[in-house]
Amino acid sequence: MKKPVKVTITGAAGHIGYALAFRVASGEMFGPDQPVxxxxxxxxxxxxxxxxxxxxxxxxxxxLLHDIVLTDDPSIGxxxxxxxxxxxAKPRSKGMERKDLILxxxxxxxxxxxxxxxxxxxxxxxxxxxxxxxxxxLIAASNAPDLANRQFTAMTRLDHNRxxxxxxxxxxxxxxxxxxxxxxxxxxxxxxxxxxxxxxxGKPAYDLVTRDWVIDHMIPRIQRRGAEIIExxxxxxxxxxxxxxxxxxxxxALGTSENDWVSMSVMSDGSYGVSExxxxxxxxxxxxGEYEIVQGLDLDELSQSRLKTSEKELLEERAIIxxxxxxx
Ligand code: NAX
Numbered sequence: 001m002k003k004p005v006k007v008t009i010t011g012a013a014g015h016i017g018y019a020l021a022f023r024v025a026s027g028e029m030f031g032p033d034q035p036v037x038x039x040x041x042x043x044x045x046x047x048x049x050x051x052x053x054x055x056x057x058x059x060x061x062x063x064l065l066h067d068i069v070l071t072d073d074p075s076i077g078x079x080x081x082x083x084x085x086x087x088x089a090k091p092r093s094k095g096m097e098r099k100d101l102i103l104x105x106x107x108x109x110x111x112x113x114x115x116x117x118x119x120x121x122x123x124x125x126x127x128x129x130x131x132x133x134x135x136x137x138l139i140a141a142s143n144a145p146d147l148a149n150r151q152f153t154a155m156t157r158l159d160h161n162r163x164x165x166x167x168x169x170x171x172x173x174x175x176x177x178x179x180x181x182x183x184x185x186x187x188x189x190x191x192x193x194x195x196x197x198x199x200x201x202g203k204p205a206y207d208l209v210t211r212d213w214v215i216d217h218m219i220p221r222i223q224r225r226g227a228e229i230i231e232x233x234x235x236x237x238x239x240x241x242x243x244x245x246x247x248x249x250x251x252x253a254l255g256t257s258e259n260d261w262v263s264m265s266v267m268s269d270g271s272y273g274v275s276e277x278x279x280x281x282x283x284x285x286x287x288x289g290e291y292e293i294v295q296g297l298d299l300d301e302l303s304q305s306r307l308k309t310s311e312k313e314l315l316e317e318r319a320i321i322x323x324x325x326x327x328x
Contacts, residue, residue: 004035004066006121008081010112011088012040013049015235016129019242020085025057025065029246030253032064039069041077042088074115081120083253085245086112086140089130099320102132106321109136113143122146125289127248128154129241133187134265134279135317141267141279142325150290153252154265156183156191156281158237158244162225163193166218167200171208177201182283182294183222183263184272184303185310186317191281192306193222197297215302256286261294272299272307278314 007024011017017040023029025038038057042050047070054070071077078084089108092101109128116124124147128137133154141152160183168175179199184192195214198205209218221228229237251262261283268274271282271293283294299307318325 002034004037005030005083006037006039006081007083007085008039008041008077008120009085009087010041010077011086011130012038013042013046013053014088015238016087016241016245018053019239020087020245021053021057022060022062023242023246025060025062027062027064029250035064035066037067037069038065039071039077039079039081041074042070042072044072047072074112075119078112078116078119081116081124083249084112084116084120084124084126085129085249086126086136087129087245089136102135102317102320105130105132105136106139106324109139110143110324113140116140117144117146120147124151125249125252126152127245127252128152129245131187132317134281134314135321137265137279138267138277138318139321139324145326149267152267152279153248153291154187154279154281155241155244155248156187156263156265157248158241159183159187159191159193159222159225159281160263161240161244161247162222163195163218166221167195167198167205167209170213170218171200171205173200173208178205179260180283181205181263182261183281184307185281186314187265187281188310188313189223190306190310190313191223192303192310193219194303196300196303197283252286252291253289254286255288256284261285264291266291266293269293271295272297273304274307274311275315278311278318280311280314 137154180197195205265281268280284291
């Protein structure tokens with residue numbers, strides 16, 4: 001029997017956390033032979049609800065779930081953890097400016113970065129989902145002086161999966177036959193879903209869809225998909241977000257498929273001319289727990305200008321929280 005993997009989920013009593021915990025515990029993230037220990041972290045006001053999540057997990061009698069820790073203490077929540085899934089964040093309240101939301105959440109992710117640094121496994125992998133996810137990941141990484149920036153990522157996999165879903169629908173194909181889509185930039189309205197290199201059943205996607213459809217319909221729909229879901233459901237995406245968390249960590253830990261890549265927001269190393277020091281979504285391949293940014297893709301003028309727009313937004317977000325970046 002393999003040694004259990006310790007997985008921390010913050011905000012585990014929230015919508016995404018609730019949809020996620022059971023899937024991690026049932027083996028979907030790390031495979032059917034990998035036991036897990038769940039460490040579920042919440043704020044004190046949500047502990048009663050978190051207890052309910054713990055009871056339901058117990059009632060599932062999941063063979064791979066070796067232990068459940070429920071806590072509001074980050075030093076217990078992150079203790080020796082191998083994977084920290086940072087989902088808990090403050091929602092935007094009525095009348096709150098975007099800048100205030102960034103600042104409020106920045107404090108949470110600075111504290112969690114420090115706690116992960118002090119308590120987690122030295123080899124921990126961190127995924128930030130709580131918004132603004134890319135900038136929160138930058139803050140967490142910058143507050144973890146003993147850990148490498150490569151250990152911190154933010155989630156653009158939901159946007160990636162949404163792009164595949166839209167393409168499958170439009171071209172009447174199977175999602176399994178769609179390869180090499182990717183999201184560039186920030187998890188926000190400035191993100192750039194790119195299908196220039198995409199193959200559908202081995203054929204270039206642009207043989208099957210027009211550039212006008214991509215520019216006028218697909219890209220804006222992906223950018224606004226979160227709002228579309230809220231309008232329809234009265235609640236934000238939860239099951240699909242949890243599904244993207246499973247995909248992101250699964251591929252990071254176990255590797256991406258041959259001849260394909262996925263979208264992950266990672267610390268920019270200057271690839272494709274993107275400024276260093278922002279967490280930016282790139283196409284990546286993963287192997288044995290490490291990711292590599294895919295190099296050498298051609299970017300036409302339109303793509304370059306869209307990358308610049310998203311980079312500019314990330315630089316603006318960074319300027320707002322600059323004082324919370326002790327690493328520089
Ligand atoms: P909910 O409000 O349902 O749940 C958030 C939970 O986090 C609550 O239970 C709250 O008590 C807890 N929490 C707040 N501060 C905490 C802290 N300091 N430590 C531990 N727990 C804390 O939100 P939910 O729908 O689950 O969404 C969570 C976050 O994901 C939001 O910031 C949301 O904007 C973001 N999203 C990010 C996505 C992405 O693709 N990157 C997509 C989905 C989602 O919108």
